[in-house]
Amino acid sequence: MNMTSIRKVDKVASFRERIRESLAAAIVSGELAPGAMVTVPAMAAEFEVSATPVREAMLDLEQRGFVKSVANKGFRVTEVSRQDLQEIIEIRTLLEAPIMASLATTISVEEISKWRHLADLISEHADAGNLTEFLDADREFHLGLIGLHGNRRLVELIRELRSQTRMVGLAKMTNTPELSKSGREHHEMLDLMESGDGEALSSLMASHFAHVLAWWGPGADSAS
Numbered sequence: 001m002n003m004t005s006i007r008k009v010d011k012v013a014s015f016r017e018r019i020r021e022s023l024a025a026a027i028v029s030g031e032l033a034p035g036a037m038v039t040v041p042a043m044a045a046e047f048e049v050s051a052t053p054v055r056e057a058m059l060d061l062e063q064r065g066f067v068k069s070v071a072n073k074g075f076r077v078t079e080v081s082r083q084d085l086q087e088i089i090e091i092r093t094l095l096e097a098p099i100m101a102s103l104a105t106t107i108s109v110e111e112i113s114k115w116r117h118l119a120d121l122i123s124e125h126a127d128a129g130n131l132t133e134f135l136d137a138d139r140e141f142h143l144g145l146i147g148l149h150g151n152r153r154l155v156e157l158i159r160e161l162r163s164q165t166r167m168v169g170l171a172k173m174t175n176t177p178e179l180s181k182s183g184r185e186h187h188e189m190l191d192l193m194e195s196g197d198g199e200a201l202s203s204l205m206a207s208h209f210a211h212v213l214a215w216w217g218p219g220a221d222s223a224s
Contacts, residue, residue, distance in 0.1 A: 015053035019043070020060050024163075025132040027066050029170040030216075032077050038067065039074035064163055080166040082218040088165050089209045095158060096142070097205040099149050100189065101198035107148065112194050115141065119186040126183030129174035134183070141186055167216035178215050182208070 023043070026032040040058060044051045058075050061067045067075040118141050125134035139162060147155050173179040185208050192201040 015047075015049050016056045016060070019047055019049070019053055020057035021136075022047075022132060023057060023061060024064075024066060025135050027061075027077055028135060028165065028167055029131045030167065031131065031171045034077050034079035034166070034218075036077045037070070037074050038077065042074075080164065080218070082213070084164075085166060085217045086213060088161050089212055092158065092161050093206050093209045095154065096146060096209075097202045099146055099154075100193075100205050101202040103145065103148060104193045104196050104198035104201050107193055109194060111148070112190050115145065115190055116187070118144075119190055122186050123180070123183035126179045129179070131170060131174065134179075138186075165212065166218070167212055169216040169218075173215060178211070182211050182215075 023032070023038075032038065038058070040051050040054050043054045043058075047054065058067060058069075062069055062075065065078060068078055070076050118137055122134060122137045122141060125131075125137060139159075143155055143159060143162075146158055170179075185204065188204060189201060189208075192198075192204060
């Protein structure tokens, strides 16, 4: 087993938290495919930790619907259908596109500059095929900008929608022009904000989310 999202964890952070988020990233990206069986001993060996934090992380993921326990076997990665993903992406587009467009008329140039570094990181991780870091930076970028709208419940709703999203084809997109293009689009979003072009930004957001279905979602191979 050779997955970029699963590796020895840093002791600085909580083992349980880091393992949970690493496994979540592996599931979201498709490195751990729908239907795959995951055992605590195997993951403990991969992460080079004891079984306890792995078991706790798996139970956390079960509560979030990422896995389902199977008696005497371990945990099975749950499936999200293309229809499920399409509905999630549609809701996110309806929520996020107009809010991002509104930021184009209210955000300051100084505020935009604060997000350039994060957009750089997203592109760097996309180009390098660092899926866990790519997803982490992408989440921070989108939720952070939405947070500027000032509605905490909206941020949590979008966070939950993201947690339900599975981009099972993302692992296959490593080191491809498509993944790099998706990474660069975050800079394009900031450019449109800076120019005040909310309409174009809304359109870009819609196409950006469409990539999840076209490139990364279930059935992506047959759809491309």
